[in-house]
Amino acid sequence: MSTQTAPPTAAEPSETGWWRRNRWALAALPVVLALALVAAGDRVRTLWWEQDLRVPTSAEAGTTLDFHQRVQTGTGGTLPIDVEVHLDHVGDATTLPDDLELPAGTRAVQVDLTLGADPDVVLTGCSLAVRDAAGTRYDYVSNAWGALQPVVPCVPEDTPGPWPSLGDLDDVLTDPDDPPRPATWSVSPVVVVPEGVDVADVVLWWQKPQYALLEVPSQPS
Amino acid sequence: MSTPAAPTPRVRRPTAQTLGAGAAVLAALAVGHVVVTAFPVDERVQASFLRPTVVGEPVELRYARLTAGEPSGSTVLDADDGSLLSTPGVWLTVPVTIEAVGQPRTFGFAELLGGDGRTYTVSTGGRSGFLPGTAQPGVPRYATLRVEVPPEALAGAHLRIGLEQKDQRRDDVADIDLGLTQADADAWAADDSPVVAGAWSDEPPEQP
Amino acid sequence: MGGAAEHEPGAPTLGRVSGPAAPPDLRARARASGSLVARRALDQPLRRIGIGGAIVLLAVTAAFGGLREQAEDGPEKLAVDVPVAVAPFELTVHRVVWTTDLPGQYLSDDGNRWVGVVATVRNTSDAGVLGVTLQDALTLADVEGLVQEPRALVPGVRATSIALLEDGSSLSPVQPGLSYEAAFLFEQDGSVAPPTSATVLLQQHTWRSGSLDPTETWWDPTTTLRAALDVREARSDADEEAES
Numbered sequence: 001m002s003t004q005t006a007p008p009t010a011a012e013p014s015e016t017g018w019w020r021r022n023r024w025a026l027a028a029l030p031v032v033l034a035l036a037l038v039a040a041g042d043r044v045r046t047l048w049w050e051q052d053l054r055v056p057t058s059a060e061a062g063t064t065l066d067f068h069q070r071v072q073t074g075t076g077g078t079l080p081i082d083v084e085v086h087l088d089h090v091g092d093a094t095t096l097p098d099d100l101e102l103p104a105g106t107r108a109v110q111v112d113l114t115l116g117a118d119p120d121v122v123l124t125g126c127s128l129a130v131r132d133a134a135g136t137r138y139d140y141v142s143n144a145w146g147a148l149q150p151v152v153p154c155v156p157e158d159t160p161g162p163w164p165s166l167g168d169l170d171d172v173l174t175d176p177d178d179p180p181r182p183a184t185w186s187v188s189p190v191v192v193v194p195e196g197v198d199v200a201d202v203v204l205w206w207q208k209p210q211y212a213l214l215e216v217p218s219q220p221s
Numbered sequence: 222m223s224t225p226a227a228p229t230p231r232v233r234r235p236t237a238q239t240l241g242a243g244a245a246v247l248a249a250l251a252v253g254h255v256v257v258t259a260f261p262v263d264e265r266v267q268a269s270f271l272r273p274t275v276v277g278e279p280v281e282l283r284y285a286r287l288t289a290g291e292p293s294g295s296t297v298l299d300a301d302d303g304s305l306l307s308t309p310g311v312w313l314t315v316p317v318t319i320e321a322v323g324q325p326r327t328f329g330f331a332e333l334l335g336g337d338g339r340t341y342t343v344s345t346g347g348r349s350g351f352l353p354g355t356a357q358p359g360v361p362r363y364a365t366l367r368v369e370v371p372p373e374a375l376a377g378a379h380l381r382i383g384l385e386q387k388d389q390r391r392d393d394v395a396d397i398d399l400g401l402t403q404a405d406a407d408a409w410a411a412d413d414s415p416v417v418a419g420a421w422s423d424e425p426p427e428q429p
Numbered sequence: 430m431g432g433a434a435e436h437e438p439g440a441p442t443l444g445r446v447s448g449p450a451a452p453p454d455l456r457a458r459a460r461a462s463g464s465l466v467a468r469r470a471l472d473q474p475l476r477r478i479g480i481g482g483a484i485v486l487l488a489v490t491a492a493f494g495g496l497r498e499q500a501e502d503g504p505e506k507l508a509v510d511v512p513v514a515v516a517p518f519e520l521t522v523h524r525v526v527w528t529t530d531l532p533g534q535y536l537s538d539d540g541n542r543w544v545g546v547v548a549t550v551r552n553t554s555d556a557g558v559l560g561v562t563l564q565d566a567l568t569l570a571d572v573e574g575l576v577q578e579p580r581a582l583v584p585g586v587r588a589t590s591i592a593l594l595e596d597g598s599s600l601s602p603v604q605p606g607l608s609y610e611a612a613f614l615f616e617q618d619g620s621v622a623p624p625t626s627a628t629v630l631l632q633q634h635t636w637r638s639g640s641l642d643p644t645e646t647w648w649d650p651t652t653t654l655r656a657a658l659d660v661r662e663a664r665s666d667a668d669e670e671a672e673s
Binding site: 310 | 605
């Protein structure tokens with residue numbers, strides 16, 4: 001600081017301008033400002049961006065959707081999600097799950113999905129919801145209104161496939177004789193929505209903000 | 222920076238400039254300090270958006286519409302799970318109706334600001350608790366909040382309910398004036414017939 | 430800034446032992462810049478800079494309370510049935526008992542027993558406090574075979590649960606302005622003989638914000654009172670009532 005602000009006296013030979021003397025600092029200034037903003041904005045990602053469904057992967061109604069994501073595991077690694085999803089049908093549930101007592105003013109919507117994935121892919125962390133045209137989300141709840149539906153809505157209940165690794169506990173928790181998950185399978189979770197709500201799309205997610213968006217064909221015949 | 226008066230003004234000039242720059246930096250720091258401390262900027266920026274309401278009046282929050290019902294109280298609480306809870310003070314129960322907006326919402330924060338100026342914690346478990354679960358949009362959720370307080374805290378007490386258990390900064394918080402008086406406190410402190418505070422339900426509670 | 434260095438009579442001798450710490454070319458530049466402060470600072474011998482630095486360091490710590498007299502001389506002796514203030518609580522320890530059966534409380538092994546410290550708990554702060562803080566406020570030591578392991582931040586062993594005598598429920602949150610009669614329950618291995626004596630430790634907390642999290646809460650449980658108390662077998666409720 002002191003060497004820079006002490007200007008050259010008449011004795012010094014070269015008179016260099018302030019801009020020239022500070023050119024490197026000036027060049028670094030925009031970079032430093034950008035870095036400061038990025039550093040301060042880190043919480044925007046963790047506290048806002050990753051708290052909701054924001055990055056859809058969608059397919060046209062009636063087609064099969066390929067969904068890929070690398071999700072963070074609790075142990076610091078990542079797991080690949082590679083799954084094909086096809087929305088077969090959305091409509092009033094023909095048979096209600098055992099003991100389901102619908103609250104007043106609601107109806108039960110059954111979502112028929114056909115999925116396909118490699119039997120090694122960990123899919124057990126998935127959530128499912130239906131949304132209306134306004135974007136209001138109605139979640140699948142496994143244990144609610146007296147009924148017990150499968151905990152994970154998007155894998156077969158009896159053969160859910162692998163779970164995320166828990167390190168040394170894996171040997172205790174997993175039975176190598178468990179049958180593998182089939183290459184393709186169908187599930188029919190039931191979601192409770194208020195009466196008068198028309199389901200516009202079905203969403204499926206493993207880790208926010210990415211999600212699979214399956215549009216319901218308008219006016220199913 | 223105590224430089225003695227130099228004989229030649231030409232040599233003095235740089236020092237004067239240095240002093241000026243130093244003074245300007247100090248002045249800028251001082252002004253910044255005044256701006257930050259003289260005005261409660263931090264508090265105002267981080268403050269919750271308090272949405273005032275009274276018993277029976279729905280209040281629109283960012284994430285839900287909330288209605289507090291008529292409070293009741295006693296010295297004995299029936300938790301509706303086979304247990305009766307006593308208290309060295311008074312049990313206060315408040316029925317709350319939650320209508321989630323936009324997506325399912327899990328309420329995690331509640332506290333009672335007593336008329337005595339003290340804050341009474343309402344946890345999601347424990348003796349003083351509020352556990353409404355996850356409310357689905359369009360399906361009203363009925364839950365009962367319970368909190369034990371000294372009788373002197375009841376008159377003028379306000380109930381605050383919000384979404385995040387740990388952090389209500391910059392978010393909506395309902396501020397419900399329960400409209401309680403000293404007469405309510407006296408009556409409840411002398412009452413030992415249990416008030417009921419059961420688990421949440423999506424069916425409206427039966428009106429007595 | 431010790432500007433009188435060059436006028437000191439002993440300076441030449443000292444200078445030979447430890448000359449100016451700064452390299453000559455830096456000192457020459459400082460002289461050329463015309464800054465008196467820079468020139469004087471760079472002319473200082475290394476030892477003087479070290480001493481000066483130590484003094485500055487001491488002054489800085491002193492400004493934050495480094496030289497303040499130490500307030501605590503170790504824990505005082507805890508007396509039975511005397512209310513003591515251990516922020517944020519006022520605790521009155523009544524007795525220490527053991528029993529094998531308590532309604533509503535479940536031992537991890539049927540052969541184990543409870544060691545209970547019966548106390549009156551009062552929250553003297555102006556806000557409710559969760560039971561985890563109360564668990565840090567009263568701990569037990571010098572009892573063999575306690576099922577809970579001692580934890581790093583709190584001396585002694587924390588209670589497995591804190592039950593209200595009146596209804597057996599777990600005491601949390603502890604609301605301000607109310608006096609609770611509670612038993613701090615510590616599970617003891619049944620294969621060890623019941624204790625005849627136990628050391629009760631009372632910890633005081635400090636209200637401050639965390640070093641990583643600006644939220645203020647109760648931190649730093651510090652033992653301010655302790656005593657070895659006799660432990661006897663609990664009598665039935667009827668006996669207790671007859672006594673009181």
